[in-house]
Amino acid sequence: MEEMIKVAREALHQMPPASRFAEADAAVLAKHRELLLSWEDELVERFYDTLFAHGPTSAVFQEGERPGREKTLQNWWRKTMHGPIDDAYFGWMAMVGLVHVVRDVPNPMMLAMTPFIAEFIKEKATQEAGLDAADANAIVDAFQRLMNTVGAVITYGYDHARTDALFSVVGMDVGLLQRLTHDEAQVRLTKVRGT
Numbered sequence: 615m616e617e618m619i620k621v622a623r624e625a626l627h628q629m630p631p632a633s634r635f636a637e638a639d640a641a642v643l644a645k646h647r648e649l650l651l652s653w654e655d656e657l658v659e660r661f662y663d664t665l666f667a668h669g670p671t672s673a674v675f676q677e678g679e680r681p682g683r684e685k686t687l688q689n690w691w692r693k694t695m696h697g698p699i700d701d702a703y704f705g706w707m708a709m710v711g712l713v714h715v716v717r718d719v720p721n722p723m724m725l726a727m728t729p730f731i732a733e734f735i736k737e738k739a740t741q742e743a744g745l746d747a748a749d750a751n752a753i754v755d756a757f758q759r760l761m762n763t764v765g766a767v768i769t770y771g772y773d774h775a776r777t778d779a780l781f782s783v784v785g786m787d788v789g790l791l792q793r794l795t796h797d798e799a800q801v802r803l804t805k806v807r808g809t
């Protein structure tokens with residue numbers, strides 16, 4: 615798990631602080647925990663209705679898998695709402711990147727569904743009669759940063775896993791791989807630009 619925490623820290627380090635989940639956001643989640651937890655069933659249903667309504671995302675799942683995956687998201691939601699959202703949490707998210715490599719869930723699918731959750735929360739928070747505008751805004755902002763951060767760490771974990779796999783399979787040094795990738799991208803860019 616130490617290795618996963620290291621990967622997560624690298625991803626967090628690359629994000630400008632204002633875009634990242636912060637202590638003040640954790641306080642917002644703690645303050646509204648019960649309300650947020652009460653949105654769980656609807657969140658899980660809408661998340662998977664969306665994935666199952668689209669060919670490429672529904673093709674990821676095996677026959678009869680939906681109930682198990684709903685439990686996975688429920689578990690993620692509960693752990694996230696109870697916290698702490700710390701190094702170990704983001705290490706877990708980096709590991710989720712590995713899980714998604716194994717299940718062939720490419721990054722565009724991930725990057726579509728992290729803002730989906732932030733949007734869902736925005737819709738719920740702004741419609742919730744018991745919340746004043748300041749609290750609703752604080753929840754919306756906290757979720758925007760939370761989902762930015764979760765998406766960044768999972769996709770970085772995913773990319774990292776693929777690079778590490780190349781290293782393990784063909785024994786290619788990561789620095790060398792980065793240089794070759796850079797040079798190859800430069801060649802392609804020149805070709806695409808026609809310069």
Ligand code: HEM
Nearest residue numbers: 665671672674686690710713717719723724727728731764
């Ligand atoms: C907000 C975005 C997402 C989050 C936070 C998320 C979170 C998770 C978590 C926590 C796990 C379990 C990891 C563990 O074993 O500890 C998981 C597994 C999985 N997720 Fe996601 N996921 C997201 C998006 C997606 C998308 C878009 C798909 C497919 C289109 C997907 C498909 C799967 C599959 C197939 C598994 C593997 C289950 C297994 O074989 O054990 N996930 N995800």
